[in-house]
Amino acid sequence: MTFKTLGYELADGIATVIINRPEKNNAISMEMRADFRALADELYGDEAARVVVFTGTGKTFCVGADVATFETDWNTPVFRANTRLLTNFFNDLEALEKPLIAAINGTCVGGGLELALACDLRIAARSARFGLPENNLGLIPGIGGCSRLVKLVGFGRAKELVLTGEIISAEDAHRYGLVGRVVEDDALMTEARGLAERLGAKAxxxxxxxxxxxxxxxxxxxxxxxxxxxxxxxxxxxxxxxxxxxxxxxxxxxxxxxxx
Structure with a gap:
């Protein structure tokens, strides 16, 4: 299957999804939302895909919504509709009966971090950075980010990250429990694929x-x-x-x- 803003590769039971808008730091556009919806259908329907790995093109995992389009594409009805679409997509990922791995290759903020939170396991490149800076736009992490973050890192850490909007390092993300492991940048996909292969061999x-x-x-x-x-x-x-x-x-x- 082909997508406009995502790469998709299936080999040896491992589906690799590559967020592919490098010119916009892999920001989530309207087209990407449509691709996400089609991707969910593909993942639910393809029994050959036993494990799913998400990563990004270039030095960015995903920076969340394409803020540059807010005034033109994000009037209130559209904003609400697309929030529901993303919320449903992340919920579908969480409910998918296949392991999901986020191989976080770089900046992972806003909706990008909310995507990673919907995955089961997270591996970070050492250069990766994490944050939920939505309050700088007068918003909150509103597509499951708050609830998933609290469950993952605890109430105190979640409050700190959401209220301050601070960007933290991969090492701090690991210390907080936000990611399971940190590896050198050039070892990220090898580590992610190795984990995917081990999971793919399970029942x-x-x-x-x-x-x-x-x-x-x-x-x-x-x-x-x-x-x-x-x-x-x-x-x-x-x-x-x-x-x-x-x-x-x-x-x-x-x-x-x-x-x-």
């Missing part, structure tokens, strides 16, 4: 249900989360992949999971 249904269960642990009460956990296990124990995993363990070999 797909188990990964998908694990995502749902973990999400319930932060969005539901304890008893409900435990019920979802038990229900998920009762589904997985009947799968072909579970039987393959047990058989491979006994035979001292690597399992071959088929997603069944």
């Amino acid at each position: 797909p249904q188990a990964l998908g249900i694990a995502k749902r269960v973990l999400q319930s642990c932060v969005s539901a009460d304890l008893q409900t989360a435990r019920t979802i956990e038990s229900f998920g296990q009762s589904i997985l124990i009947k799968t072909t992949d579970h039987r393959e995993g047990v058989k491979a363990f006994r035979e001292k070999r690597r399992p071959t999971f088929e997603g069944r």
